[in-house]
Structures are given as C-alpha cells and as structure tokens.
Amino acid sequence: MADFGVVTPPVKVAGVKPATTTGEALSVVALRKTYGDVVAVDEASMEIAAGEFVTFLGASGSGKTTTLMMIAGFCEPDSGTITVGDRDVTRLAPQKRNLGFVFQQYLLFPHMTVSENVAFPLQLRGVPKNEIRRRVGETLEIAGLSRCAGRRPRELSGGQQQRVALCRALVYRPPVILMDEPLGALDKKLRDQLQVEIKTIQQELGLTVIYVTHDQEEALVMSDRIAVMRDGRIEQFDTPRELFERPRTPFVADFLGAANFLAGRVVDTTDEHTVVRLDRSGGLLTARRHELASGTPVRVAVQPGRLRAGAPDDGFCAGTVETATYVGTLVRAGVRLDGDDAALLRLEVQAGRGPVAGERVGITADPDDVNLFSTEQGG
Template identity: 70%
Template sequence: MPERTQGLATGTLSADDLAAVLAPHHALTGKSLSVTGLRKSYNGTTVVDGVDMEIAAGEFVTFLGSSGSGKTTTLMMLAGFTEPDSGTVSVDGRDITRLNPGKRDFGFVFQQYLLFPHMTVAENVAFPLQLRGVAKPEIRRRVAETLEAAGLSKFAGRRPRELSGGQQQRVALCRVLVYRPPIVLMDEPLGALDKKLRDQMQTEIKSIQRELGLTVIYVTHDQEEALVLSDRIAIMKDGLIEQFDTPRGLFERPRTPFVADFLGAANFLPGTVEDGGDSGSTRVRLDSGGVLTARAHPCVPGRRVRAAVRPGRLRLCGAEESCCTGVVETAVYVGSLTRITVRPDGAAPGTPPLRIETAATPPRPGERVNVSAEPDDISIFDDVDGG
C-alpha cells in the first residue's frame, strides 16, 4: 500500500488522501450554475415560488429550511428529476432546464445511499463508469484508487448489507467521485448517521470539495451542518429564499425576523424607537422598561419594533450597563456553557423568557440579574409578524 494511504486501515476517509490520489489524473473543476425564476406547484399548491440564484464554480451552497420549505424540490429540479413549471437552470451559461438527468453529468448523493444490494462495493463504485462506456482497464484503475484512498479496499468484495452506515455512505460518495462530476448534489446525505460520524463526515466532505474544486449543492435541515459546510446558505421558507448569504452574514446580519429566529433562535424584545439612527445608533425603549442601543438602523421615532439578539450575544452585566433586568428561571449546564432563561421585569403575560448562553459562572434560579448586549449584536425589525 502506498505511504499516503498507510493511515487509512481503519476505514476512516481522509479527504487529503482521497483528493491527492484523484486530482493528478483528472483535474476536477466545478462549474457555475444559474437559476432564474424557478417555480413548481403540485395540485394547485406552490412549493417553489420563483427561486433565483447564482452559484459560482467551486462553491459549496446549502439549501437550509424546515420540512415543506421547498429545498428538496428545488434540488430535484436542478438535478432534472422534477420538471419546473417555469424558470431556467443553466450551467456555465448553457440552458439545461429540459435536459435529461443522465445528460447533465451531475453527481448525486442521497440520504438513503441507494447502493445496489446485489453488487459488491467495487461493482457499485464501477457502475457509473460502465454507464459512461469507460474502458474496463480504466474502470479497474479508477475504482481501485478511489476505494484505496477512502480506506475501503478491504471491503471491495463485500455487499452493502455487510457494511456499517458510515462505510455505506463513503461508498456512495466514492461512487460519485469516481467519475469526476463538476457539480455534486447532496440530499441530506448524513441524516442517517450518528452525531459523531456525522461530524466527521462533514469535515471530510468539505475538505474533498475544496481540494477537488467541486461545485456542491447540499440540502439539510440541520443548522450546524449548514454552518460548518457552506460557503453560502440559502434559507428557504414557503418555497422562497428568505436570505442567501454567507454563514457569518446570516448569523450577524439577518434581513428578516424569520432568518434571525431560524438560524440561532433569536430573542425578540418589543419596544418603541426613541432615536431613529441619525446619531449613529438606534435607541429603543423596551416594553419591559429599559433602553437598548443598537447599531444605526433607519427608523422613525415612535415606530414599534422588535430588537433581535441571539442567546450567545446577550450577557449578564452590572446595573449601569443594563438594558433590562429580570429573574433567572432556569440554568442548565451543557458542557462548554450554561443556558439560562430570564423573565424580564415588566414583560407582558405570555412573553417568552430571554434565552442566554454564557461561559461565565451562572446565576442560580431565583436570582435577579441585569442583561445587556453590544450594539453590533442587535438587529431591529418592524413589529409585525415576520416569523
């Protein structure tokens, strides 16, 4: 066995090794993808409602949303498995909207793996090459290299039922990478794995994508997975893209209440604008009685708003810094931090408590605390039902 793959005897996929083995033979360069006005309805119900996006060559993009948001239907239209009612899909400027899925030359990794149970691991990986008419000697070479780099050589003669879930997922990934697709679509491929293996596979998939320059479009409902993997994330709701941005942009500059609450579960503090931002910051008089100073946001004084702050950005402070005070209801230790809830003074009945995550020594339930946040960590939204 070559020195590069000596450390793979345990069957753990090494992205660096896999990329190094595959790349010298065929440079894998992703292609750009453009989506314009993509729509799809079923029985009069619109499930995708005018999706527009530009995805750069070599970019890792994730569709993130809850069930029914339209993310998987959008992916299926990109793959060609579902025909859109209207709109276009283009790759490197070439319209492929009506092109047969088999002629798009995309790679597709499913959650269920979809390995052929009657075939061995080697036969499963070889199958897409056989479909493409690759010569047998070349098939044997590519399959052997890919399986060796993935730490699966010793499983080449086994059937899928004889493998663990993680091993089956690596076979599914190898089956895609073996034919060097410029664009890879992944539909919740890690959903069936346990957390430890899922975390490991996230790192490996991202590393392989970067090393080989693949364009990857990934679907998940797991927020942490999306943040770890993605160059950009499209957050979807009711068939629409609420915001298409970098993980940092989504987390720190949400454009809608839905994005603020969906990604990171923001606290919303209702109040009235006192200073509309002409002074370089926006002052909000909270309904609970305190005053909160946020980054400048164009607002008319007197306007009703909601200030959004993520749990990790609220902090316990001294009375002189406080924007609100309250009583600790719960304090739960979760390892690297403690999650506490605080009932603000003066909060209206039915108002949810503030959620705070802190690495500092936490207060005990029943203690009174002062709470504040930095202006740059606060987003301001009109006080309407946007989430």
C-alpha cells in the first residue's frame, strides 16, 4: 500500500564514508548569456568550495535558472568559463560533465520500481550489477527509503518521489549536484521537512550542491552561501547572516528582508556610530558606523523584526498603529508615521507583546540593526 504523507527521516549508515562522495569545487568566471537584445546573465562570477551548499536566489527573470542551465550544459554561454575541480567543462555536453541534476518535476520512470529508477544512471554507465546493488541499497538507506525499494512511483507520496529523484542524482557520485526548485510542488509542511533532510544528507556526505529557488526563507535555511541575483547580475554573494544583517545594496535589503526605508542625512560619525537626521520627522537615528561623510543623503534600512514599538515620546520617529495582524507567533503591525502620510512602517513583534490598532507609539532600533545606503547607490 502507498504510504502517502509519511516520510522516513534519512539515517546515518554504518560503514558509509562521507569522503567517497565528497563534492568538488566549482568556478564560474565572467559567465554571460544573451537572447537577442536581452541579457539573461551578465558577467556572473563565483567560486564555490568543495562540499558547499550554494543557492541562487532571485525573482523570475533574474538569471538564476539560466546560470544553473549553463553549469549543467543544457545552455551554452556566449562567453566565460565553468570549471569543476580541475576540469574546464564550459563546452562539454551535459552527459560528459557527470553532474547530478534534480528537477522540480520528479521525472521518474513510472514502470520502474524505486530501486530500478535509482539504478538507471549506473546502468547507463556500465557499472557491474553487484556494484549497482550495493550503491542503490546504500543510497536508499541514506535517504530513508529502503522500505520503498520495490514500490513504483505512483505508490509514493510527493516527498518520497522527490527523495527518489535525489537518490538517482546521488547514486553515481557526481562532483556537483544541481537542484532547480526541487521542492516547489510540495506543500509547506513537507517542504520544510525536506529542506532539513536534504541539508542533512548534503552535510553528512560532503556534497557540493547548487540550488535554485525564489523562496527567501528556503535559501536562508539551507545555504552556506547565497548568490542574490537581479537582472542577470549577482548583487551579493555571501552567507545568510551577512546578507540579512549586512546587505550591500538596497535591493538585497529589500528582497531578502523586506526592509523599511526612510530618507535622511548624515549629521555625525563617531568611532562606533553614524547619526542620521530623518527628513520627514526630523528625529535623530543612531546606526552602526558607516563610512559616510557628514551631509551625505542616505536611505535608512531596518528589517521589520528589528524595530521596537514603545512610548510615543521615545525613539527616532512616532506614529499611529494602523494595522495589527496576528500570524501565530508574531503580530505584524503597520505604523503610519507622523508628518508622512505615504510612509507605513512595518513591524514584526512577538504575539502578546505587540501594539494594537489605534495606539500611538514611538519607534526604536538597535544601532547595529540599522543599515545606511547613500542615495547614489540607487535601488
């Protein structure tokens, strides 16, 4: 019988040495792809370490999938180089790159059992039958699918099918595994569970993984580093913490954390802090030190979860709570700022401690949570 909705967690397998499937480093240098007058990828460069989990994150049309397809060999770049380990694979056919690929669609053979689906890449490579049985059994056990070996895809849940697809990519020990939004078709609960499972397998086996998603939370949960892409360019390539807490551009601050932006001007900089006077309220806001000269016009960026609501006379600005929405552990509030009908400041506070609609509040933030961008940086 099918075991829909039940996903056995991956297990550690005695005798399986992570070194046998450790991934290789990957280098992308000045990769470019155009379609007529449209630049899909524009001089993208990055160095990915062996055993690293890297995510390409961006909206539709940002170039993330095109970059992945060029690495896979399904799309030929106009210029640039792709190196896996010490091999230049830029012009090699996909099958000669020996990379693993996991699609959003499972693409399992419906007439084959789970074991037969996983064994298929090894059969194509002419691996001896005894070795195929050993590798398939080992890989299914790693993914917690041993008891499903004799089933066919239609007898599996969506999560189990996706794990079979992952096993098929793992079984021939590719140097790099590429994943194109593999969890996009699953419900949130199952997607959250599989995020942890994929990350666990990747860490235990030392795999090099490149993952594509448009889901910011998914990228933050799974990645060692994230390449935030926009209009074919890499805006910032960094750790999740650095991207969220130290974005280098207003776009990254807004895309990854839905930052609030306020206009102001630098009035003073000390050894530890930069002080900004806000244009609308005239209030003084203290940020961590930025290398910005006095008088520089800036955009102040603060994530909703890093703002605090207090007494109306406290803080760098004040306003009236216009909305307060309960979302489980959080209350999401919108504060209409005094003197600025256009500005609705977004806050996220712990449920039970949040402001209520109609309440007057003052807004504060820890200086270390405040990012400043010169208005010359643009979006």
